Amino acid sequence: xxxxxxxxxxxxxxxxxxxxxxxxxxxxxxxxxxxxxxxxxxxxxxxxxxxxxxxxxxxxxxxxxxxxxxxxxxxxxxxxxxxxxxxxxxxxxxxxxxxxxxxxxxxxxxxxxxxxxxxxxxxxxxxxxxxxxxxxxxxxxxxxxxxxxxxxxxxxxxxxxxxxxxxxxxxxxxxxxxxxxxxxxxxxxxxxxxxxxxxxxxxxxxxxxxxxxxxxxxxxxxxxxxxxxxxxxxxxxxxxxxxxxxxxxxxxxxxxxxxxxxxxxxxxxxxxxxxxxxxxxxxxxxxxxxxxxxxxxxxxxxxxxxxxxxxxxxxxxxxxxxxxxxxxxxxxxxxxxxxxxxxxxxxxxxxxxxxxxxxxxxxxxxxxxxxxxxxxxxxxxxxxxxxxxxxxxxxxxxxxxxxxxxxxxxxxxxxxxxxxxxxxxxxxxxxxxxxxxxxxxxxxxxxxxxxxxxxxxxxxxxxxxxxxxxxxxxxxxxxxxxx
Amino acid sequence: xxxxxxxxxxxxxxxxxxxxxxxxxxxxxxxxxxxxxxxxxxxxxxxxxxxxxxxxxxxxxxxxxxxxxxxxxxxxxxxxxxxxxxxxxxxxxxxxxxxxxxxxxxxxxxxxxxxxxxxxxxxxxxxxxxxxxxxxxxxxxxxxxxxxxxxxxxxxxxxxxxxxxxxxxxxxxxxxxxxxxxxxxxxxxxxxxxxxxxxxxxxxxxxxxxxxxxxxxxxxxxxxxxxxxxxxxxxxxxxxxxxxxxxxxxxxxxxxxxxxxxxxxxxxxxxxxxxxxxxxxxxxxxxxxxxxxxxxxxxxxxxxxxxxxxxxxxxxxxxxxxxxxxxxxxxxxxxxxxxxxxxxxxxxxxxxxxxxxxxxxxxxxxxxxxxxxxxxxxxxxxxxxxxxxxxxxxxxxxxxxxxxxxxxxxxxxxxxxxxxxxxxxxxxxxxxxxxxxxxxxxxxxxxxxxxxxxxxxxxxxxxxxxxxxxxxxxxxxxxxxxx
Numbered sequence: 017x018x019x020x021x022x023x024x025x026x027x028x029x030x031x032x033x034x035x036x037x038x039x040x041x042x043x044x045x046x047x048x049x050x051x052x053x054x055x056x057x058x059x060x061x062x063x064x065x066x067x068x069x070x071x072x073x074x075x076x077x078x079x080x081x082x083x084x085x086x087x088x089x090x091x092x093x094x095x096x097x098x099x100x101x102x103x104x105x106x107x108x109x110x111x112x113x114x115x116x117x118x119x120x121x122x123x124x125x126x127x128x129x130x131x132x133x134x135x136x137x138x139x140x141x142x143x144x145x146x147x148x149x150x151x152x153x154x155x156x157x158x159x160x161x162x163x164x165x166x167x168x169x170x171x172x173x174x175x176x177x178x179x180x181x182x183x184x185x186x187x188x189x190x191x192x193x194x195x196x197x198x199x200x201x202x203x204x205x206x207x208x209x210x211x212x213x214x215x216x217x218x219x220x221x222x223x224x225x226x227x228x229x230x231x232x233x234x235x236x237x238x239x240x241x242x243x244x245x246x247x248x249x250x251x252x253x254x255x256x257x258x259x260x261x262x263x264x265x266x267x268x269x270x271x272x273x274x275x276x277x278x279x280x281x282x283x284x285x286x287x288x289x290x291x292x293x294x295x296x297x298x299x300x301x302x303x304x305x306x307x308x309x310x311x312x313x314x315x316x317x318x319x320x321x322x323x324x325x326x327x328x329x330x331x332x333x334x335x336x337x338x339x340x341x342x343x344x345x346x347x348x349x350x351x352x353x354x355x356x357x358x359x360x361x362x363x364x365x366x367x368x369x370x371x372x373x374x375x376x377x378x379x380x381x382x383x384x385x386x387x388x389x390x391x392x393x394x395x396x397x398x399x400x401x402x403x404x405x406x407x408x409x410x411x412x413x414x415x416x417x418x419x420x421x422x423x424x425x426x427x428x429x430x431x432x433x434x435x436x437x438x439x440x441x442x443x444x445x446x447x448x449x450x451x452x453x454x455x456x457x458x459x460x461x462x463x464x465x466x467x468x469x470x471x472x473x474x475x476x477x478x479x480x481x482x483x484x485x486x487x488x489x490x491x492x493x494x495x496x497x498x499x
Numbered sequence: 500x501x502x503x504x505x506x507x508x509x510x511x512x513x514x515x516x517x518x519x520x521x522x523x524x525x526x527x528x529x530x531x532x533x534x535x536x537x538x539x540x541x542x543x544x545x546x547x548x549x550x551x552x553x554x555x556x557x558x559x560x561x562x563x564x565x566x567x568x569x570x571x572x573x574x575x576x577x578x579x580x581x582x583x584x585x586x587x588x589x590x591x592x593x594x595x596x597x598x599x600x601x602x603x604x605x606x607x608x609x610x611x612x613x614x615x616x617x618x619x620x621x622x623x624x625x626x627x628x629x630x631x632x633x634x635x636x637x638x639x640x641x642x643x644x645x646x647x648x649x650x651x652x653x654x655x656x657x658x659x660x661x662x663x664x665x666x667x668x669x670x671x672x673x674x675x676x677x678x679x680x681x682x683x684x685x686x687x688x689x690x691x692x693x694x695x696x697x698x699x700x701x702x703x704x705x706x707x708x709x710x711x712x713x714x715x716x717x718x719x720x721x722x723x724x725x726x727x728x729x730x731x732x733x734x735x736x737x738x739x740x741x742x743x744x745x746x747x748x749x750x751x752x753x754x755x756x757x758x759x760x761x762x763x764x765x766x767x768x769x770x771x772x773x774x775x776x777x778x779x780x781x782x783x784x785x786x787x788x789x790x791x792x793x794x795x796x797x798x799x800x801x802x803x804x805x806x807x808x809x810x811x812x813x814x815x816x817x818x819x820x821x822x823x824x825x826x827x828x829x830x831x832x833x834x835x836x837x838x839x840x841x842x843x844x845x846x847x848x849x850x851x852x853x854x855x856x857x858x859x860x861x862x863x864x865x866x867x868x869x870x871x872x873x874x875x876x877x878x879x880x881x882x883x884x885x886x887x888x889x890x891x892x893x894x895x896x897x898x899x900x901x902x903x904x905x906x907x908x909x910x911x912x913x914x915x916x917x918x919x920x921x922x923x924x925x926x927x928x929x930x931x932x933x934x935x936x937x938x939x940x941x942x943x944x945x946x947x948x949x950x951x952x953x954x955x956x957x958x959x960x961x962x963x964x965x966x967x968x969x970x971x972x973x974x975x976x977x978x979x980x981x982x
Binding site for chain 2: 108109110111130131134135180182183184188190191200201203257265266269270271290291292293294296297298
């Protein structure tokens, strides 16, 4: 594990320790989970009563697929073992396909508050995304046919049933709840829509690759065509006056939360001080939502849109969830705010070492720790894996002299070694790895052959906005530097 | 009571009996309630556990103010006795003023499901409307100063706190639930907005009439000015493509419920067959909502808008609530669909005599019965009382040869006697009553002096749309005609 997965940070010893602490505990939570869920607290404490949530697939599995793929495959197989319950739940909701639970131990929906449970259908797109990603990284054909395909097909059917064609010709998904838990039961949540579209596209592609297996799931060509076609028409709300994407349709028209009052009266986390009745229809964001969409549906946004969106949502995001700082780190790095990204990374990986939410006694924040790894690899490494090749955009935050990390990809071990101005890619294994490196203007595509390291130059992203600000008192808690 | 309040219908003996049954039971529920709530089931059964709701003020009190004003005044005084609890509730919600409960026995909020309870803030506008109406009808200055003013002021403060000025210059109220319980936690519910605007306007007017009493409630001129000014800027969502008002912002863009399936699978009432998750963001209406707004905020809509809106919402309204048929009768009559109006009236007043919802054993539907009276008086009589004078627009449905009804107004008894083509107004008492009669094009204003009946002609409203249709299987249940 450590040979392939270790992250080495030079220039920040405390962070070095924290990242390894994170890797260790995520592996502990997943390595022998086998066909059980990986719960929010892993194996470390009684928090959340042992339940698993969407963050297994969206935060923990990206790390495990890249570093311990057999553990990731097991976690996805566990989801498939709960398929009958998920199909039954979909039928209860008068929908087709499968509706996986918001919180569960062995497959039943255990959330009692439907606006933040049942309505958070994005958990299904997260499962589909993890399955499709696992296939892209491992190229495990048997896994795709036997395990990923049913997950992709039944979740695609759910989106097809819950969405509708609007009079504007777009495909809409109304009445759902996105990642931000301070907004619920809204229309066209951008994150949900973009991941649902990916889900539909991935299901269509997998069904085309495995026609017999798809046919055994009663998939027919008309259904496949409808998935593809609706994915292409997904609605993505945009406010043209402000020039930013909307978290959901109408979000940017609503009143803004009184952040000054909340800072003055020490009201964080807000959910303990204000009713959802007030929170739900204000511009206030508990955790990365539109910003999370920019990470996982990167191609749906231009670089300039990402920068503007990030600045807009930073001033609304209070980070009352541990599932936020790591994503803010990823996008802060992508749009060139590297010191801010490092602060968010510090908060994500030191969540429990510094007991930042005063509840580490209930167990570790496994997804935040896994998110810390994402902040390093997808943030400073710039890793994106949407296409046929791994894409990087290397950078280093102030004070770091070198960053090394590794991933397992298509059976090989790929090491990335970032120093000031240069990056070296090394493959250990038997086959070349296809890479793309993004620069300020150009995209370079190349192959790295086993034991033939490739070194290239990089320049930091130039920020096009001033460093974004957070609501009063909600700036990230930067790691104290060892003297 | 009967001298002033009796309704006499010639041409439909069963309906005659039903209307008197309705009047009797509404009076029974309110006459000696004194400073207790008038509950949904009156004194007739254990349904709703004895709780009172918004329909006390919006359905029962219009009848009592017009026929038994001391009972109506008592009911409003009861609300004032719960003011401290309502203010405390507003503080719990971080709002100003008073937030009266959605369901209660003695003032505490007893609803456990906030999207259909707390969020249904319109209960406050309904209380304010009843208080202002009672003052208009009785001209009871002491009542206005001592009882209506505090209700108007504290509810106005609530709207001022919950609403906000949008970038479009309009005053918006987001995240509330309107009368239609198949839609919840939405933005700019037209009914809520229009009644909130009336509330703000009425509070400002009352505070200006009673400066010392208002000052004792800490009202200052700046606050009064803000109420008036925001009322004038209230948002009223309109779909220009369809030419109809929206029940809430975005309502007409959403997918339409699958009414065919619900008819085929015998799924009514829908709340027993489909989750709110699916119902809330579809175009499906449990009970009159935009149509209720057209009754109580009549001046906000042109006659043509009323006709188009009514046709649009008729095809979406499934009437899974008994608080609907009477309002549909009122507006059906106003836009010239008199046979349809009569059918809805029959359903409203015969709800319990024919046990249409199979639950009359739990107690009578007092608000539906009171609504039956509204269907007669505001529907066929065309009564509206928004201005300084009582406004009528007399009509008769097919088969009726004569309709007589009476109201107590400003201390007088006013009798209205509608025959084919003519209407006679008679005042018993000591002072004249100011009347306006609406015709197809003109509005006639006149005074009726005591014992000097005035007879005028009338013509039926000419419908500008075909008779609207309801979802499959949801046409009104017309009264069986006695042979």
